Amino acid sequence: MPLAALDGAGLSPADPRRPEGRVWRGTLTDGREVAIKLAARPDQPQETATAQDRLALEAQVLAQVRPRGAPVPELIAAEPGVLLTEWCAGATLDDWSQCLSSTARRAPVAAAGRGLLRLEAAFAQLPGAAAAVERRRPAWLAARRREFCTAREVAQRFIDQRPAPGGQERTVAEEWEALWAVVAASRLTLGPLDVNARNVLLEHYASSGGRRGWRATFLDMGAIGPDNPARRLVHYTFALGAWQPAGQCVRGLTPAVERRWSCAAAAQWPSEPELYVQQLDAYALLAELLLLGQVQAVLAGKRPDLAAAWSAPAERWRQVARIVRRPLAGHGAAHTIRRVLAASDRLYSVV
Ligand SMILES: Nc1ncnc2c1ncn2[C@@H]1O[C@H](COP(=O)(O)OP(=O)(O)OP(=O)(O)O)[C@@H](O)[C@H]1O
Ligand SMILES: [Mg+2]
Numbered sequence: 624m625p626l627a628a629l630d631g632a633g634l635s636p637a638d639p640r641r642p643e644g645r646v647w648r649g650t651l652t653d654g655r656e657v658a659i660k661l662a663a664r665p666d667q668p669q670e671t672a673t674a675q676d677r678l679a680l681e682a683q684v685l686a687q688v689r690p691r692g693a694p695v696p697e698l699i700a701a702e703p704g705v706l707l708t709e710w711c712a713g714a715t716l717d718d719w720s721q722c723l724s725s726t727a728r729r730a731p732v733a734a735a736g737r738g739l740l741r742l743e744a745a746f747a748q749l750p751g752a753a754a755a756v757e758r759r760r761p762a763w764l765a766a767r768r769r770e771f772c773t774a775r776e777v778a779q780r781f782i783d784q785r786p787a788p789g790g791q792e793r794t795v796a797e798e799w800e801a802l803w804a805v806v807a808a809s810r811l812t813l814g815p816l817d818v819n820a821r822n823v824l825l826e827h828y829a830s831s832g833g834r835r836g837w838r839a840t841f842l843d844m845g846a847i848g849p850d851n852p853a854r855r856l857v858h859y860t861f862a863l864g865a866w867q868p869a870g871q872c873v874r875g876l877t878p879a880v881e882r883r884w885s886c887a888a889a890a891q892w893p894s895e896p897e898l899y900v901q902q903l904d905a906y907a908l909l910a911e912l913l914l915l916g917q918v919q920a921v922l923a924g925k926r927p928d929l930a931a932a933w934s935a936p937a938e939r940w941r942q943v944a945r946i947v948r949r950p951l952a953g954h955g956a957a958h959t960i961r962r963v964l965a966a967s968d969r970l971y972s973v974v
Contacts, residue, residue, distance in 0.1 A: 629657070636648070641866060646659065651699075656709070657710050658696065658708050658709070659705065660707075661704060662705070677845035678705070680844075681844045681845040682701035684844040684845075686698050691749075692741055693745035693746070694738045694742060694838070694841060695842075696840060697709040715820060715821045716731060716875065717865075720871075721864050729877060729879070731827070731837045734838065734839050736884040739852065739856055740888065742841050744891065746812065747812060749813065752813040755848075764807065771909060773916060774913050775799055806909075813848070814855060815847060818854075819861075822842045822843040823840070824839065851902065857903060861873070869935075871938075872914065872942045877951075881900060881951045882900065885899035903952070915944065918940045922936050922937065947961060947964060
């Protein structure tokens, strides 16, 4: 379908709170609502070749994975620098996380988890998926090692501030090694690399029979590569509330959602559910410590880029510190490290 079918009137920013974004909401002359994604942003008018390539790749990926059952928007048209997809109802998981109570959040987060498994299953069917993952495994592992070391340094700063008696430090060192073993042994799959709670839409629907439920749609397929499914889930379900005046950091995963997803994952990639429980807690802890480090940098005036997007950093600090103290798994390396960090109110000591 040519872009000429786009009704010029009534174009609006996809996210009215961010008019500088590159995604627009529009209507085709046949009345269908569409999302129009441009390679360039109004504030960065220079369309780079990379941005165009990413858009072309996104079109290809959508066309290939949707027929294989992936919950992604339907591709309508693609031309150099422009991508047209169906407009999907709902709000991002990040937005839902800002307004729902922790109890009400459980259902959309669980729906995101189920949607992710369908997304993973569709990507796994792409020709050459397994080989593409293997080729990039060393680079993936090196990137995780760097993150792991940074997260460990963040944690160590708290421990050093309030050393505990009784050789607790030695125990923690062993637990860090165990945590790294969980990461290093992770199964990798082909899928999206831009994983965050703004890239998953959740629609609260009612069927014709009156049954209510949540439906997830995943956005932003312009960067594809290897990652671990549990790590993807952790990042898709952690809201940051960026660019919002009262935006909060919210972890969507709870032990109950984690257990159910782990059972479903163990059915999709046969193994023990406990393996996925351990991976989720490990990746969640690493993500939370990295975030804590970033909030600390904002508070110290060292990250003006993040400061612009994150309101009330001191409040964010308290939110993330509270999250770090709450384990997802009932035992294991991440569980122990969280317990040590929670001891003596260590996480409350540095603001
Ligand atoms: N098909 C769609 N249906 C409904 N909303 C959409 C659709 N595509 C994008 N959006 C909205 O536009 C926002 C940005 O879309 P997308 O993530 O694809 O672009 P982006 O430029 O990578 O943005 P960001 O940098 O915020 O991730 C989404 O968070 C969502 O709110
Ligand atoms: Mg996005």
